[in-house]
Amino acid sequence: MIDRLVAIMARLRDPKTGCEWDSVQTFETIAPYTIEEAYEVADACERGDMSELKDELGDLLLQVVFHARMAEEMGAFDLGDVIAAISEKMERRHPHIFGDRANGGHHLWEQIKAEERIAKGATSAVDGVAIGLPALLRAEKLQKRAARTGFDWPDEQGPKAKIAEEIAEIEAADDATRAEEVGDLLFAVVNWARHLKVDPEAALRTANAKFERRFRAIESEGGDGFAALSLDEKEALWQRAKLSPSGD
Secondary structure (H helix, E strand, O other), X not given: OHXXXXXXXXXXXOXXXXXXXXXHOOHHHHHHHHHHHHHHHHHHHHHOOHHHHHHHHHHHHHHHHHHHHHHHHOOOXXXXXXXXXXXXXXXXXOHHXXXXXXXXXXXXXXXXXXXXXXXXXXXXXXXXXXXXXOHHHHHHHHHHHHHHOOOOOOOOHHHHHHHHHHHHHHHHOOOOOHHHHHHHHHHHHHHHHHHOOOOHHHHHHHHHHHHHHHHHHHHHHHHHHXXXXXXXXXXXXXXXXXXXXXXO
């Protein structure tokens, strides 16, 4: 079945008879769509919508085929190479299943990943943390990598105190440095969340969804005149929405 999708993409990419949009795309222009499709997969998972998940996984698979086709056109690799590479990687990273390290267990995963990074020429524990990751997720990954070297707070009190310190620095900052200080505060919040065993990306997604539900509720209750209400009136609606069973 994958051969059919590969053939469809090859035809779409044909410079003479293909699609005028698909045929001119590049890795750079397609990458944002790849990221978007991955988030739509996550959204379908979070909502437990299996029909939507099936569609979104197909869209994400199309992105893989698209990138592989462009690479094949330039003679770099093809989809078969992609599948072979990930197959080899999964076997290599599970030696307790496919190899001779029967007592290793899943904890070997990170050790093997680290060995792979060194083999690729990594010189730092934070090498290979993708720049294109969402900033919140990348902050957590950088912190985890640093923590493996022993560079970490011993408990959650350290990052908690750092948050208060960063807030004070924001208040003292001028226009030229305020954005940097806000970034430091967000980084510190991620660090605190990590120590509390809270996934900051998931926590913020939940907070976004909660805000959206409550805001839609107060918009609906306020009706056509919602924008003209005073802030106090809107706050009263907000507090009622918080008490509603649907407002969580």
